[in-house]
Amino acid sequence: MTRLAESPGTAVSTAPAQTEPDQASTAARILLWTAERGIVVFTLLLVLASVVFIDGFASPVNITDVFHRAAPIGIVAVGMTFVVISGNYLDLSVVAQVATGAVILIGVSNSHGIPLAILTAVVVACLYGLVNGIAVGYFKANAVIVTLATTYVGLGLLRWLSGGSIYFGPKNGVIANVGDIKLGPVPISAIVLIVMAIILGFVLSRTTFGFLVRAFGANNESTRLSGVNTPHVVLGAFLITALAAMVAGFVLAAFSNTAVSTMSDGYDFRALAAIILGGTSVFGGRGSVLRTVLGVVFVSVLTNVLVLSNIGYGWQQVAIGTLIVLAVSVDALARRMSKK
Amino acid sequence: MSGAPTATAKPVVIEAESITKRFGGVVAVNDVSVAVRAGEIYALVGENGAGKSTLMRILAGVLSPDEGTVKMDGRPIEGGTRAALDAGIALVHQELSLVPEMTVAENIMLGAFPTKGGVITPQKLRELAGEALREIGVTIDLNEPVSRLSVSLRQFIEIARAVARKPRVLILDEPTATLTPAETDYLLQMLKRLADGGLAIVYISHRLPEIFATCDRVTVLRDGRLIDTMDISGTTPDALVDKMVGRELKRDLEIVRESQPGEVVLSARGVTAPKVEEIDLDVRAGEIVGLGGLVGAGRSEFVRAMLGVDVRTGGEVTVKVDGRLRRVGSYQSAVRQGIAFVPEERRQDGLALTMSVSDNIALPNRRALATAGVINPTKQAAFAKELADTVGLRPPNVKRDAGNYSGGNQQKIVIAKWLGRRPRVIVLDEPTRGVDVGAKAEIHRLVRELADQGTAVLVISSDLPELLDLSDTIHVIRDGRVAGTLARDEADERSVMSLAAGESMVANS
Numbered sequence: 001m002t003r004l005a006e007s008p009g010t011a012v013s014t015a016p017a018q019t020e021p022d023q024a025s026t027a028a029r030i031l032l033w034t035a036e037r038g039i040v041v042f043t044l045l046l047v048l049a050s051v052v053f054i055d056g057f058a059s060p061v062n063i064t065d066v067f068h069r070a071a072p073i074g075i076v077a078v079g080m081t082f083v084v085i086s087g088n089y090l091d092l093s094v095v096a097q098v099a100t101g102a103v104i105l106i107g108v109s110n111s112h113g114i115p116l117a118i119l120t121a122v123v124v125a126c127l128y129g130l131v132n133g134i135a136v137g138y139f140k141a142n143a144v145i146v147t148l149a150t151t152y153v154g155l156g157l158l159r160w161l162s163g164g165s166i167y168f169g170p171k172n173g174v175i176a177n178v179g180d181i182k183l184g185p186v187p188i189s190a191i192v193l194i195v196m197a198i199i200l201g202f203v204l205s206r207t208t209f210g211f212l213v214r215a216f217g218a219n220n221e222s223t224r225l226s227g228v229n230t231p232h233v234v235l236g237a238f239l240i241t242a243l244a245a246m247v248a249g250f251v252l253a254a255f256s257n258t259a260v261s262t263m264s265d266g267y268d269f270r271a272l273a274a275i276i277l278g279g280t281s282v283f284g285g286r287g288s289v290l291r292t293v294l295g296v297v298f299v300s301v302l303t304n305v306l307v308l309s310n311i312g313y314g315w316q317q318v319a320i321g322t323l324i325v326l327a328v329s330v331d332a333l334a335r336r337m338s339k340k
Numbered sequence: 341m342s343g344a345p346t347a348t349a350k351p352v353v354i355e356a357e358s359i360t361k362r363f364g365g366v367v368a369v370n371d372v373s374v375a376v377r378a379g380e381i382y383a384l385v386g387e388n389g390a391g392k393s394t395l396m397r398i399l400a401g402v403l404s405p406d407e408g409t410v411k412m413d414g415r416p417i418e419g420g421t422r423a424a425l426d427a428g429i430a431l432v433h434q435e436l437s438l439v440p441e442m443t444v445a446e447n448i449m450l451g452a453f454p455t456k457g458g459v460i461t462p463q464k465l466r467e468l469a470g471e472a473l474r475e476i477g478v479t480i481d482l483n484e485p486v487s488r489l490s491v492s493l494r495q496f497i498e499i500a501r502a503v504a505r506k507p508r509v510l511i512l513d514e515p516t517a518t519l520t521p522a523e524t525d526y527l528l529q530m531l532k533r534l535a536d537g538g539l540a541i542v543y544i545s546h547r548l549p550e551i552f553a554t555c556d557r558v559t560v561l562r563d564g565r566l567i568d569t570m571d572i573s574g575t576t577p578d579a580l581v582d583k584m585v586g587r588e589l590k591r592d593l594e595i596v597r598e599s600q601p602g603e604v605v606l607s608a609r610g611v612t613a614p615k616v617e618e619i620d621l622d623v624r625a626g627e628i629v630g631l632g633g634l635v636g637a638g639r640s641e642f643v644r645a646m647l648g649v650d651v652r653t654g655g656e657v658t659v660k661v662d663g664r665l666r667r668v669g670s671y672q673s674a675v676r677q678g679i680a681f682v683p684e685e686r687r688q689d690g691l692a693l694t695m696s697v698s699d700n701i702a703l704p705n706r707r708a709l710a711t712a713g714v715i716n717p718t719k720q721a722a723f724a725k726e727l728a729d730t731v732g733l734r735p736p737n738v739k740r741d742a743g744n745y746s747g748g749n750q751q752k753i754v755i756a757k758w759l760g761r762r763p764r765v766i767v768l769d770e771p772t773r774g775v776d777v778g779a780k781a782e783i784h785r786l787v788r789e790l791a792d793q794g795t796a797v798l799v800i801s802s803d804l805p806e807l808l809d810l811s812d813t814i815h816v817i818r819d820g821r822v823a824g825t826l827a828r829d830e831a832d833e834r835s836v837m838s839l840a841a842g843e844s845m846v847a848n849s
Contacts, residue, residue, distance in 0.1 A: 206717075208710045215703055218692035225649065225689055226704040226757065227675025285694050 028337035070300035071189035079244020087217035087284025096154030098264035101249020129239030137234030179254030201289035217284025359408035386561035387776030400431035430507035440487035445469035472504035601627035612654035613645030630811030638820035680758030693743030698724035748779025
């Protein structure tokens with residue numbers, strides 16, 4: 001604890017007259033700041049540096065592309081922020097949920113029309129939310145294992161139902177046309193992300209439900225002893241995550257006008273990366289939707305820069321993975337040091 | 341240390357010279373010097389936040405001082421915990437740090453396993469652990485996993501673990517916080533024996549009677565500064581308290597509350613749960629009922645089962661709401677009927693330490709602060725501020741994280757959470773454990789005010805003066821049953837203790 005504090009001699013002349021009550025050492029406060037707010041600075045620096053130094057980064061075509069890639073992951077991450085803040089680590093089954101949402105949008109629309117596709121997606125999202133939420137919230141099962149298992153079940157069912165085939169929407173159909181809408185360089189997928197972030201940001205920061213999600217993540221026992229039906233809160237967090245994942249599936253499918261059960265591979269980790277780099281603590285309690293959006297921007301811009309610099313997919317993975325190890329370590333260290 | 345009034349001729353073992361320690365901008369310990377002699381029990385007292393624990397951790401090498409040195413036999417020690425241990429300084433932590441899954445023997449020898457060629461020798465391990473237990477005079481099966489032992493026994497194992505290192509200085513931080521009076525006596529006798537054998541003991545406690553019964557000298561710290569070092573024989577508890585708080589403090593004992601209990605509000609019949617056997621209990625409006633007994637007698641278990649916090653296997657519990665009896669089933673239904681519960685472990689169960697005071701206070705009051713499921717921040721801030729002022733939170737900054745407050749203030753926050761609901765019944769489990777003298781008096785005042793306003797109050801306390809002081813009626817629990825009930829005028833330390841301990845113990849004393 002003390003080894004990282006400022007050296008003994010320096011503080012003599014600066015001993016403050018007014019007592020500052022926070023007991024955390026300087027090093028702990030710097031770490032905590034980095035873990036919680038560093039993302040704002042890092043994202044700004046990264047975007048500025050990319051605009052200045054990377055050829056083609058600021059071109060409208062490239063910006064649209066960044067938005068397109070960022071949107072579905074962002075929507076998943078914004079929803080999953082609820083599960084992470086509730087202190088239940090993550091929801092791995094978003095991979096299956098996004099793919100299911102995409103296949104439902106194209107597949108069910110093709111045969112039964114768009115309204116029924118939306119209805120089906122909502123029902124499926126509720127099923128995912130209920131199964132994950134009941135197992136984790138009511139039975140206190142481990143979230144990582146439960147959602148790993150529901151991913152397996154979900155993808156298995158999807159492969160069986162779809163026969164592993166690729167679904168194509170009709171050319172110039174409603175889905176294809178909506179998927180092509182743009183406001184300047186900003187595609188509709190990014191607009192959906194922004195709308196989702198605003199709604200879910202409000203839910204998390206201002207509503208009673210969002211407050212309970214944060215309180216449960218900060219201390220589940222004190223929340224229970226305050227008279228809160230805590231299993232309900234966990235169930236709600238998983239439901240929101242599942243609904244957001246369905247929306248992400250729709251966005252993903254509408255963009256390419258196709259759907260296949262493998263199209264969301266890796267979304268679990270990339271969404272988690274955005275959440276963690278955004279500064280939402282995996283220990284629960286601390287975090288926000290806005291931070292997750294910043295995390296998404298950071299990860300997407302970084303990936304884009306690596307692509308533009310002709311750095312292959314392998315090295316992109318190495319870079320993101322390394323950043324996550326650093327981010328969770330800083331978070332854990334800051335948390336330990338700031339504890340009295 | 342110069343100026344310390346003592347005639348003892350024993351040599352100084354451990355010495356702290358002009359220690360200063362800062363955390364950020366806070367000076368936790370300010371130019372403090374102490375010296376402890378072989379064979380003496382040296383008390384360190386002060387309110388929470390006075391710097392006792394920090395000073396003690398510096399002595400044990402857990403923290404390094406910003407200025408000053410710690411010396412053992414006149415030689416400075418540097419190099420953290422390891423160096424301190426090697427020099428013969430052993431620390432018994434306030435928080436229990438045992439590994440529940442490991443056996444008694446393994447826990448005692450943890451970190452110092454005897455090995456042969458890198459392999460642990462179980463025979464030797466048990467032998468050494470047994471030796472340490474004999475040294476402190478406790479008999480426990482060495483192969484028992486610690487998870488099966490009571491909190492009190494774990495405390496003794498913690499001490500055995502320190503003693504097993506064959507230290508020359510033993511430092512104990514609130515070792516009796518979780519012990520019953522009988523166990524406390526036992527521990528104090530044991531410390532005296534160890535001191536007679538030449539061990540230097542540094543003893544931290546809020547409980548003044550223990551200090552006067554056991555210690556040779558006492559140092560009072562306040563706001564990180566050394567106020568005075570005295571021979572115990574040359575001072576009185578009142579004088580000590582005055583030095584600790586730096587102001588005249590009214591003794592609670594003389595306060596007599598005008599209690600006019602009303603109708604029965606909380607009623608429990610035949611409550612049964614693990615460690616609880618068919619307990620009946622009534623609490624009237626405006627009445628303070630105390631639950632006394634030894635630690636492990638089943639008081640917390642009873643209260644938690646009664647309120648539905650833990651599983652209740654039998655019995656009926658009702659609350660009178662506006663003249664009608666309502667059954668209490670789940671804990672949530674208990675809260676809905678107007679019951680408030682202040683749990684024993686406030687840091688673990690009472691507060692979200694990483695959330696603001698305001699958010700903690702809002703938690704049970706969220707419905708009152710929200711319109712259509714959206715919380716009104718202005719309303720929340722005003723609400724939290726008012727309650728923080730009511731309980732006397734210092735500093736009254738509701739935006740600060742609850743974890744940044746001292747134990748006494750944290751307990752005030754837990755109480756403030758419930759005050760906002762104007763509870764019909766409030767149940768407090770060990771409300772002032774580990775809380776400093778000043779905050780303790782304020783918490784007592786709050787509890788009395790609640791009762792005066794007609795709240796039915798149920799208090800569990802292992803602090804006998806507190807129990808006697810607060811309660812209108814005391815039920816003493818023994819082995820999961822009510823061993824006896826005492827009215828305020830028939831209750832004293834002796835009557836409560838003899839009921840709590842049962843016949844055999846009384847015969848011994």
